[in-house]
Structures are given as structure tokens and as C-alpha cells.
Amino acid sequence: xxxxxxxxxxxxxxxxxxxxxxxxxxxxxxxxxxxxxxxxxxxxxxxxxxxxxxxxxxxxxxxxxxxxxxxxxxxxxxxxxxxxxxxxxxxxxxxxxxxxxxxxxxxxxxxxxxxxxxxxxxxxxxxxxxxxxxxxxxxxxxxxxxxxxxxxxxxxxxxxxxxxxxxxxxxxxxxxxxxxxxxxxxxxxxxxxxxxxxxxxxxxxxxxxxxxxxxxxxxxxxxxxxxxxxxxxxxxxxxxxxxxxxxxxxxxxxxxxxxxxxxxxxxxxxxxxxxxxxxxxxxxxxxxxxxxxxxxxxxxxxxxxxxxxxxxxxxxxxxxxxxxxxxxxxxxxxxxxxxxxxxxxxxxxxxxx
Amino acid sequence: xxxxxxxxxxxxxxxxxxxxxxxxxxxxxxxxxxxxxxxxxxxxxxxxxxxxxxxxxxxxxxxxxxxxxxxxxxxxxxxxxxxxxxxxxxxxxxxxxxxxxxxxxxxxxxxxxxxxxxxxxxxxxxxxxxxxxxxxxxxxxxxxxxxxxxxxxxxxxxxxxxxxxxxxxxxxxxxxxxxxxxxxxxxxxxxxxxxxxxxxxxxxxxxxxxxxxxxxxxxxxxxxxxxxxxxxxxxxxxxxxxxxxxxxxxxxxxxxx
Ligand SMILES: Nc1ncnc2c1ncn2[C@@H]1O[C@H](COP(=O)(O)OP(=O)(O)OP(=O)(O)O)[C@@H](O)[C@H]1O
Ligand SMILES: [Mg+2]
Numbered sequence: 001x002x003x004x005x006x007x008x009x010x011x012x013x014x015x016x017x018x019x020x021x022x023x024x025x026x027x028x029x030x031x032x033x034x035x036x037x038x039x040x041x042x043x044x045x046x047x048x049x050x051x052x053x054x055x056x057x058x059x060x061x062x063x064x065x066x067x068x069x070x071x072x073x074x075x076x077x078x079x080x081x082x083x084x085x086x087x088x089x090x091x092x093x094x095x096x097x098x099x100x101x102x103x104x105x106x107x108x109x110x111x112x113x114x115x116x117x118x119x120x121x122x123x124x125x126x127x128x129x130x131x132x133x134x135x136x137x138x139x140x141x142x143x144x145x146x147x148x149x150x151x152x153x154x155x156x157x158x159x160x161x162x163x164x165x166x167x168x169x170x171x172x173x174x175x176x177x178x179x180x181x182x183x184x185x186x187x188x189x190x191x192x193x194x195x196x197x198x199x200x201x202x203x204x205x206x207x208x209x210x211x212x213x214x215x216x217x218x219x220x221x222x223x224x225x226x227x228x229x230x231x232x233x234x235x236x237x238x239x240x241x242x243x244x245x246x247x248x249x250x251x252x253x254x255x256x257x258x259x260x261x262x263x264x265x266x267x268x269x270x271x272x273x274x275x276x277x278x279x280x281x282x283x284x285x286x287x288x289x290x291x292x293x294x295x296x297x298x299x300x301x302x303x304x305x306x307x308x309x310x311x312x313x314x315x316x317x318x319x320x321x322x323x324x325x326x327x328x329x330x331x332x333x334x335x336x337x338x339x340x341x342x343x344x345x346x347x348x349x350x351x352x353x
Numbered sequence: 354x355x356x357x358x359x360x361x362x363x364x365x366x367x368x369x370x371x372x373x374x375x376x377x378x379x380x381x382x383x384x385x386x387x388x389x390x391x392x393x394x395x396x397x398x399x400x401x402x403x404x405x406x407x408x409x410x411x412x413x414x415x416x417x418x419x420x421x422x423x424x425x426x427x428x429x430x431x432x433x434x435x436x437x438x439x440x441x442x443x444x445x446x447x448x449x450x451x452x453x454x455x456x457x458x459x460x461x462x463x464x465x466x467x468x469x470x471x472x473x474x475x476x477x478x479x480x481x482x483x484x485x486x487x488x489x490x491x492x493x494x495x496x497x498x499x500x501x502x503x504x505x506x507x508x509x510x511x512x513x514x515x516x517x518x519x520x521x522x523x524x525x526x527x528x529x530x531x532x533x534x535x536x537x538x539x540x541x542x543x544x545x546x547x548x549x550x551x552x553x554x555x556x557x558x559x560x561x562x563x564x565x566x567x568x569x570x571x572x573x574x575x576x577x578x579x580x581x582x583x584x585x586x587x588x589x590x591x592x593x594x595x596x597x598x599x600x601x602x603x604x605x606x607x608x609x610x
Binding site: 003007200201203206207218220222223225226229230 | 404427436444451468471473
């Protein structure tokens with residue numbers, strides 16, 4: 001049973017299992033464990049990024065494809081749902097149509113990019129994705145009558161997902177179960193399902209061929225696997241999953257804009273999350289995304305406290321001043337990549353196995 | 354019956370250098386053909402042309418009478434051309450068992466299945482284990498291929514081709530760099546294949562004693578050209594081989610390998 005759900009891909013390390021369970025429980029009960037708008041926002045963002053990072057790992061970690069267009073697909077999902085809701089009004093049908101249209105556009109684009117450039121050298125593919133993604137970003141900001149330009153678009157979501165909606169008259173465990181909480185659970189359940197689907201794909205015969213291609217594409221070809229076909233399908237699957245993550249993001253934020261989905265800053269974040277968590281293992285996506293987003297959101301506060309606590313000491317208060325948080329984050333990344341070249345998951349598994 | 358594998362005027366040019374020069378040759382079922390020649394003669398390149406790793410400049414390759422010149426390596430592998438490489442060519446960060454299982458899977462149904470569980474394809478696992486046992490690698494089945502000693506890597510290289518269950522087996526110096534006590538495993542395996550009587554086996558090999566003991570026929574390449582072809586005794590004794598292969602003028606007294 002559990003084997004089927006996890007596709008036989010167990011964490012294979014006690015510490016890793018404990019961490020993953022803690023993250024799962026934390027996210028599942030987030031609205032009740034961590035009250036407040038900021039906390040639930042962080043939790044939703046973690047759910048969305050787990051899907052996004054897992055789909056990127058399918059490309060980078062499993063297939064060995066370096067793509068810089070992943071935020072473009074994330075954006076296609078965000079804009080697809082966002083613009084549909086903005087244009088046609090809030091209803092579930094519109095969300096469905098928006099998702100389908102975004103999937104169609106995203107997967108077709110991934111297919112074309114793949115077909116055009118996956119048979120050539122990896123560096124060329126990376127450059128093509130960079131070019132296409134930049135073009136897309138420019139398009140999205142230039143067609144401002146349609147996309148809202150730099151400002152993006154705010155829109156409303158179906159009634160039951162709005163803050164004003166009450167599922168229960170009485171608060172549950174001291175928390176009012178409103179539409180925001182329902183929206184959170186929609187995002188959470190979607191994330192769990194998509195993650196498990198991705199886990200199944202990487203542990204399928206297809207997934208093992210992807211790993212073979214990453215390891216030695218020429219030998220995979222010599223065994224009879226058409227490498228271009230496998231790479232293209234992987235590219236489409238990853239794109240489709242990123243589109244769905246984008247849709248989740250739009251539904252949660254009730255907003256879509258270049259900075260939340262399309263920007264290269266996000267692309268960089270995704271790369272870091274994959275590397276920190278561990279390439280080539282989807283559990284790495286969970287840990288990478290969680291750690292990164294928590295650090296991004298709470299490091300500043302933590303540093304503020306540290307700065308205040310060390311007041312009077314020389315130099316230290318200045319070093320841990322909240323304004324230096326990016327510097328500290330950078331140092332943490334360098335250290336983590338240096339000490340855990342196989343990522344956190346690789347490290348944990350290596351020790352136990 | 355047409356030959357299993359045949360090349361007609363097969364040629365490849367790298368810049369100005371003709372590495373394989375209009376080689377026409379046919380290989381029949383039940384025959385082990387040794388392909389010999391000095392270093393740089395074009396043996397590996399000739400293999401690469403037949404198994405589709407590199408495209409030919411001109412000439413054709415036929416499998417069972419059908420022109421397969423337009424097919425790439427994957428298409429040729431699917432049609433039964435198996436290849437073991439001279440320079441070990443594995444999936445380094447997968448386990449030994451996974452390396453072989455990927456070859457079994459390539460020939461199996463559902464090889465590209467997206468949602469079935471890899472670990473539940475018991476038949477693939479069992480067949481992979483069978484081929485691992487053939488080359489004495491069962492004991493290291495869960496070791497990463499990258500961590501194997503050289504001799505074991507060579508064995509794995511051969512096991513991967515065996516697991517493809519091809520019609521044509523192309524061994525490119527399978528025992529190169531192996532320690533003396535490991536060589537017999539590979540030679541026995543080739544002997545068993547040969548004893549089957551239906552397989553088409555091509556073997557590039559420098560060790561003349563191995564060639565003498567295994568080959569039904571010897572083809573000699575020199576500077577990309579086919580310079581001799583025939584039964585082992587005749588070819589080895591022929592002046593052209595003495596010159597081409599041993600790099601010396603033919604001597605009166607029969608030279609030994
Ligand atoms: N991809 C390539 N590009 C350019 N030259 C090549 C290429 N592959 C092979 N050659 C050249 O073609 C010639 C034949 O090489 P090949 O590897 O086929 O020889 P070989 O007979 O297998 O030698 P050995 O016994 O050392 O394995 C050599 O001169 C080699 O340098
Ligand atoms: Mg060679």
C-alpha cells in the first residue's frame with residue numbers, strides 16, 4: 001500500500017523520514033499550528049514550490065537537462081488561470097478552462113523547444129530556453145492591456161475560496177475555517193497529489209531511462225532508447241507540472257504578475273532549492289523548497305533578534321543586522337553546496353545507507 | 354539466405370582522413386568473425402558505422418538483406434545489433450543490476466511505461482540477474498558501476514550487450530586490460546554463444562592466441578581498408594597480414610603471433 005503510494009521510493013534514512021514527516025504534518029496542519037496570514041502564506045508558497053522544484057528536478061536531476069525556461073511555464077500556468085479569471089469572472093469552470101488552455105500552450109511550447117533543440121548539445125538547449133524565456137517575459141510585460149504589464153492582474157476567485165466565506169459557524173481549534181483556509185487546502189492537496197505523481201514517474205521504467213540518459217546518453221541510445229523522444233517527453237511533463245504549480249500560485253495569491261511567476265530571480269531560487277535539497281531525488285525538492293522559503297521569510301526576523309541580543313558586542317551586531325540577510329543567505333548556500341555536494345538528501349542517505 | 358549483417362563500400366572520412374575505406378563484407382549466422390589490424394586501422398570505427406554510432410560518408414549497411422543505413426544507433430539496436438564497447442561505456446551512477454536491467458528493459462514490453470513501477474517488473478530483474486551470473490557479477494549487483502574495478506567494468510560491459518539478446522554480437526576487445534584470471538570468463542561466454550550455432554559474432558581482438566582459438570574467419574583491416582579475409586590459418590600465414598598486422602616485411606619462416 002505505502003509502496004504503491006510512494007512508488008517504492010522510500011526515504012531510506014531515519015533522519016530524512018523524520019524531517020519529511022515533520023514537513024508533511026507541518027504543512028497539513030499549518031492553518032491550525034501557525035495562525036496568522038504570514039504563516040499560512042509561507043506554507044502555501046512552500047506547497048507550490050515543492051511542485052515547481054520537483055518538476056525542475058525531473059529535468060535537471062533525473063534527465064540531466066539544463067533549462068532556464070522553467071519559470072516561463074510557471075508563468076504560463078499563473079497567467080492562464082489569472083487572465084481567465086480576470087476576463088471571464090470567478091467560477092470553477094473558468095479555472096478549469098484556464099488550466100487546460102495553459103497546459104496546452106505550455107506543453108506545446110515545451111514540445112517545440114524540445115524538438116528543435118534537444119537533439120543538439122546541452123549548452124545550446126540551455127541558451128535556447130534562456131532566449132525563449134526572456135522573450136516570453138518581455139511579451140508578458142509589453143502586452144499590458146491584456147496582461148496588466150509590470151503590475152500584473154488581480155482577480156477574484158470562486159466564492160468558497162474567498163476570505164469572507166465561512167465553512168463552519170464555530171472556530172475549529174481556535175481557528176476560523178474561512179475560504180482562505182479552504183484555498184490553502186486546495187493548494188496543499190494538489191501539491192501532495194502532484195508530488196506523488198512525479199514520484200511515480202521517476203520510479204517507472206520511463207524514469208529509469210531518464211536516469212540512464214543523464215548518466216550516458218550515447219549508451220542509452222546504443223541500447224535502443226530514442227534519447228530525443230525521452231528527453232522531449234520529460235521536457236513536456238516537467239513543463240506541464242510547472243504550469244499546474246503556476247495555476248496553484250495564481251489561485252492562492254489571487255494575483256498574477258511578472259515578479260511572482262516569470263522573473264529570473266525565481267528561476268535562480270528554483271535552481272538553488274534543487275541543489276540544496278539534492279539533485280536527482282524528489283525528496284530533495286521538498287527539503288530544498290521548505291528550507292529555502294523558511295529562510296527567506298524568517299531569516300530577517302531571526303537576525304533582528306540576534307542583532308538585538310548581541311548589542312554591545314563589537315562587530316557581531318552589525319554582521320547579523322537584518323539588512324545583511326541576503327549576504328548571510330548567500331554564505332549559507334555556499335557552505336551547504338560545499339559541504340553537501342549531493343544535497344541534504346544525498347548526505348542523509350549516504351550516512352545511513 | 355542473405356547474410357545477417359553486410360556492408361557495401363562502407364566509408365567514413367574524418368576531415369581528410371579516410372578511417373574506413375570502402376569496406377564490403379558480409380557476416381553470416383553461426384560464424385564468429387575476428388576483425389584484426391594494427392592500432393588505428395579503423396576496427397572500432399567500422400563497428401561504430403555498423404552499429405550506428407556515427408553516420409557513414411558513403412556506402413550501405415544491411416541487416417538480413419534490408420538496408421538500415423538510414424537508422425540511428427537506437428533503431429539498429431532495436432533490430433538486433435548489439436554492441437560492447439572497447440572503451441567501457443556504462444551508466445556510472447546506477448547500480449550494476451540497474452545497468453543490466455536497462456538493457457533487458459530496452460527489449461521488453463512497456464519499456465517506456467510512465468506509471469508502472471520499475472521495481473515490480475520481476476521478469477526484468479530475473480533476466481538481469483541471469484546475465485550478471487553469466488559474468489560472475491552477482492556478488493556486486495548493488496554496487497554502483499562507477500565503483501567497480503576495471504576488470505568488472507569490462508564484464509559488465511559484456512553483460513549489458515548479452516542482456517540485449519541481439520542477433521549480432523559485436524565485441525570490441527572485450528578482454529582488454531583484464532587480469533589473466535578474469536579473461537576465461539569472457540572467453541567461455543563467447544564460446545557458449547558460438548556453440549549455440551545461430552548467433553552472428555564479430556570480435557575485434559589483438560591477442561592472436563584468442564583469435565586462433567575462437568575465430569571461424571578472420572578479416573584484416575589496415576589503414577581503413579579490408580586487406581585480407583578468409584579462414585584463420587590462411588589469413589594468418591598470408592604475406593599481406595604479416596606485413597599489415599605485424600608491421601614488418603613477410604618473413605620466409607612462418608612467424609608466430
Ligand atoms: N570521431 C573521430 N574523428 C576523427 N578521427 C577519428 C574519429 N574516430 C576515429 N578516428 C581516427 O580513425 C582512425 C581509426 O581509429 P579506430 O579507433 O577505428 O582504430 P582501431 O582499429 O579501433 O584501433 P585500436 O586497435 O587502437 O582500437 C584513427 O586514426 C583515429 O584517430
Ligand atoms: Mg579500437
